[in-house]
Amino acid sequence: MKTLLKITLACLIFLSVNAYSQETIIPEIKYADLEKYIELAKQNFPRAKSYQLRSDGVKIGITTASLSYLDIFNASYFYRPGDRAVLDPVNPYNVNGVQFGVGINLGNLLTKPFLVKKAKIDYELAKLEQKDFELLLVNDVKVRYYDYIQQLSLLKISSQMAQDNKGVAESLRLRFEKGEITLDAYNQSRINQFTSFQQKIQAESLYLKSKDLLEQIIGMKLSEVK
Template sequence: MKTLLKITLTALMFLSVNAYSQETIIPEIKYADLEKYIELAKQNYPKSKAFALRTSKSKTDVTIASISYLDLFSANYFIRPDNKTVLDPVNPYNVNGVQFSIGLNLGNFITKPFTVKKAKDDYKIAQLEAKDYDNQLVLLVKSRYYDYIQAINLLKINTQMASDNKGVAETLRNRFEKSEITLDTYNQSRILQFQAYQAKIQAESVYLKAKDLLEEVVGSKLSDVK
């Protein structure tokens, strides 16, 4: 009789587990929500913002490098009033009126194309790095979302197990009070009930951590996402 009750108690516990473990979490995945989380992560996650700013800066550097071709040349002018003598002991080539001159920096003229090419290459690298990080961020959001969905379902399972074990423990307590079962069998039910409650508490902790991690990468409370 004692052995039979233990077997029955254990069977009830595994029956509860099997009833839920046979289900799948795939139908629980809402891809529309997942896409929203990915877009929010790209907008809000600090590292994603840093890559976007780096790409924008590199693009600006290309524009600056291209415009700086004008730096190769220097223009000067000299004005000599007409009422002054033409003779200039410092520079006898000066004449009355206005004179213009344009100079070319040969060193900059040689290196400028390489400077522009480097700026363009840096921009391409920044674009590729940003794209690569976007791909990594998508995988990170998906991973944390799947963990979150898994945590929800595990919490449901363990909550139901705790409820089922509580019912079994109450039934066996009543039978123990009527001297229908032994103290050992009653104690076993209490142990199983404790283990069920412990598993539920652990599942709650896993759920809260999974939720926090998903909100951290999304940059917003899940309840605020519409």
């Protein structure tokens, strides 16, 4: 009986080592998919959109500030019908008809170049902030993708271990019913089976969470990504 128990435990250890030795996440990483996820995050992630809109808005401010140079000049006109007497006969500049005038606001003339320069600086700052956020976003997508691949690989291992332990437990159950092994050996196989099923359920939960986090940042379901 002790020999059989040792053989059974050795089989379990072999299955565990074999399952883990065959798994590595490196071959599972698809960089083409990762690039797609990064581009989708830049397009769909709300904060990425807000940074883009802010940059576009500040850029429009440059054009607005440049066009505001026209505010420096104030044009006016005065019209007096020709059949009326002039306002001041002594003043030769008071004549009938239409009179035009142009005024220059010196304050605006002096401040406009600085306003345009400030608008350009604000745009450069907005672009730098957008670039900084994009770098953080790219890194976040990578972290979530690698975690997703890791949890997917662990789920495969846990599923295989649960299946192997189920087979061993079933085999030992038949042997126990035939009186070939002790109750302790059979109970140990049941404990191993329960533990492997528990680990599988936990792996499923972690996998689903990592999948949700990745889908959250790219803005769509992984099944919808082409």
